[in-house]
Amino acid sequence: MKDHKSDAIFDDEIAIYDEAREYLNKEIVNKEELIEKFNQFANKYCRLINMTKKLCSISDVQSRELKRREIEINNILDNSDQGFLTFGQNLRVEKEHSSECTRIFNKRIVNQNILDLLHTENVDQNKFFADTFKTVFNLQDKEAQLSCLSGLPNLIKIRDNYVHVKYKIINTDEFEENSNRLMLVLTDLTERRKVEDQVLFLSFHDKLTGLFNRTYVESIIPQLQIVSNLPFSIIMADLNALKLVNDVFGHEKGDKLIVQAAKVFLKSCRKSDIIARWGGDEYLILLPGADREACNRVCENIKTMFAKLSSEQIGLSATLGGVTIENWDNDISSLIGMADCVMYSNKLMESKNNREKVISSLEKAMQSKCSAYIGHCERVEAIAQRFAQLLDLGREPQEMANLSLLARLHDIGKVAIPVELLNKRTSLSENEMLIIRKYPEIGYRMAQSIGEPILAQSMLAIREQWTGNGYPHGLKGDQIPIVARIISIVEAYDVITHDQPNKQKMSHEEALKELERCAGTQFDPNLLRLFLDNADYITNFTPFPSDAKG
Amino acid sequence: MERLFLKESKSTPYVDFDADKDILLIKGQSYPENAFLFFKPLLEWLKEYLSGKVGQDVGFEVTLTYTNTSSSKCIMMILDLLEEAADRGVNLNLKWICNEQNEYEQECAEEFKEDYTFPFEIVLV
Numbered sequence: 001m002k003d004h005k006s007d008a009i010f011d012d013e014i015a016i017y018d019e020a021r022e023y024l025n026k027e028i029v030n031k032e033e034l035i036e037k038f039n040q041f042a043n044k045y046c047r048l049i050n051m052t053k054k055l056c057s058i059s060d061v062q063s064r065e066l067k068r069r070e071i072e073i074n075n076i077l078d079n080s081d082q083g084f085l086t087f088g089q090n091l092r093v094e095k096e097h098s099s100e101c102t103r104i105f106n107k108r109i110v111n112q113n114i115l116d117l118l119h120t121e122n123v124d125q126n127k128f129f130a131d132t133f134k135t136v137f138n139l140q141d142k143e144a145q146l147s148c149l150s151g152l153p154n155l156i157k158i159r160d161n162y163v164h165v166k167y168k169i170i171n172t173d174e175f176e177e178n179s180n181r182l183m184l185v186l187t188d189l190t191e192r193r194k195v196e197d198q199v200l201f202l203s204f205h206d207k208l209t210g211l212f213n214r215t216y217v218e219s220i221i222p223q224l225q226i227v228s229n230l231p232f233s234i235i236m237a238d239l240n241a242l243k244l245v246n247d248v249f250g251h252e253k254g255d256k257l258i259v260q261a262a263k264v265f266l267k268s269c270r271k272s273d274i275i276a277r278w279g280g281d282e283y284l285i286l287l288p289g290a291d292r293e294a295c296n297r298v299c300e301n302i303k304t305m306f307a308k309l310s311s312e313q314i315g316l317s318a319t320l321g322g323v324t325i326e327n328w329d330n331d332i333s334s335l336i337g338m339a340d341c342v343m344y345s346n347k348l349m350e351s352k353n354n355r356e357k358v359i360s361s362l363e364k365a366m367q368s369k370c371s372a373y374i375g376h377c378e379r380v381e382a383i384a385q386r387f388a389q390l391l392d393l394g395r396e397p398q399e400m401a402n403l404s405l406l407a408r409l410h411d412i413g414k415v416a417i418p419v420e421l422l423n424k425r426t427s428l429s430e431n432e433m434l435i436i437r438k439y440p441e442i443g444y445r446m447a448q449s450i451g452e453p454i455l456a457q458s459m460l461a462i463r464e465q466w467t468g469n470g471y472p473h474g475l476k477g478d479q480i481p482i483v484a485r486i487i488s489i490v491e492a493y494d495v496i497t498h499d500q501p502n503k504q505k506m507s508h509e510e511a512l513k514e515l516e517r518c519a520g521t522q523f524d525p526n527l528l529r530l531f532l533d534n535a536d537y538i539t540n541f542t543p544f545p546s547d548a549k550g
Numbered sequence: 551m552e553r554l555f556l557k558e559s560k561s562t563p564y565v566d567f568d569a570d571k572d573i574l575l576i577k578g579q580s581y582p583e584n585a586f587l588f589f590k591p592l593l594e595w596l597k598e599y600l601s602g603k604v605g606q607d608v609g610f611e612v613t614l615t616y617t618n619t620s621s622s623k624c625i626m627m628i629l630d631l632l633e634e635a636a637d638r639g640v641n642l643n644l645k646w647i648c649n650e651q652n653e654y655e656q657e658c659a660e661e662f663k664e665d666y667t668f669p670f671e672i673v674l675v
Binding site for chain 1: 585586587589590616617618619620622623624626627654657658661662664665
């Protein structure tokens, strides 16, 4: 039989086998003795079978349990989001490792050299790993090994990922001498680092624009107040129409305006300048080493760029306030206050001009949305002025100014209505009507934003009807401001006498009949009577060059 | 007779065969590289001890959480010795301790117990 070190546990069974062999070698075999012996061997063989069966059963139960535990442990390791791997003196990664290792290294790592896996562009680090691992496996004392490992880097970069590494010495086989293994526990910190970087970024930056924020500026003020930064300039900038854009077009458009303005500042300033979003619509630009001339140059750059872009984006303009100091008699904080004052002073001076620019850009935007509006407001304004001359209103300059402004801007709320609805050639659905009917309210908010509360009230009432069946509030009779009542008649006349996306124009006479039909319901009956009685005079104005009366 | 006492190691169980108290204990895991080398002294000690215990009470307590196959064979050799001793009139009482949460331990204990006729009690703790 084959010699084996575990054979000793089968000494009894081997002895029986040897006895049987020896017996077979006997020359004379008595039949009864033979049967007796055969019977003994058969019994012992039966016992051997029983024992073997039992051993197999026990072994099966145990291996099943071991397998179960192995799966359980592997599950824990594979779901721990950590890489566990071991290697011995040959530096080859051993078979058992967690699946996170495969993810971190992006390949199968069994039998790979650990130095190849940890290889980076850092030549010194690569050499340090090689030397340390070699030394560790040559040392016998565990303390000395651990001390040696403690010098290795704990944060390394593997395939652009930041990985934290723990080094451990383990013994994988208690029967094998020199079975020391090095175990690496790898934790991918990339996501955590990203979050930390993001948190750090957000703590010093404005999330919307990516510019620095107020916290950042305040934190660096002490570092900026040095002689080498003199002369030092500051520009405070304030967007002129953010509120209007927010109110009329919604905050999403307002946010876009803020971002676009930030881009203008970034493009207009020098690389060394620090640009921050100071508040809602305020920006602060710090210009170290910039004298008054340099500061003015930057301001001019900003204004030029805003002027260029204002046609593309309604409300893209800002008022600037710049100050320059030649010494540190004043600190940066008081300098910011000074820039703020200059900016507000400029805003006051520019307000009329700014307001006009905003109105003009809204009008242009309106006309570009729907061709039917080209010339409409100008005609309404001209007819309304002639109409008003027949009323007491015509003698009140302020009222006339209000009337003109309403005539110009009565439709302006439609700038926020989807262009498809404004140009729709078929009749509008109920939902579409609801959207369109929002325009007086949008106009109201816009007028409020540019500081025109009386205009706002009239704009809100432009679709109200004499009998109270209009919208949005169902005002009736004298509750409707007179300028709104006038404009609603004049506007209706102009719409009827000009082609619309869903309606062909009518003649002057047909239009008057149509208006008369609505006397006392939609329109103020007295005003309408006056309009109809004087329609030829009122509507007989010189058409605009690009336009012809319908 | 001299007491046989072996400390538990990673791969061998704690053994305390105390002839004076007639209490024999095996406790732990058994997966030595050479099982027979470990169990041979135990078998020899038991053979001698049990030969003088006819008509006397002997308590044996076994707690084995894991045994490799060679160790299982050796344990069966011990159980065979106990069976023979019981047949000769030794009042043996074997308690095989199992963790009640661990079905696998109980299953193994049942396998070991099969075919023996001396008092062999599986105790769940």
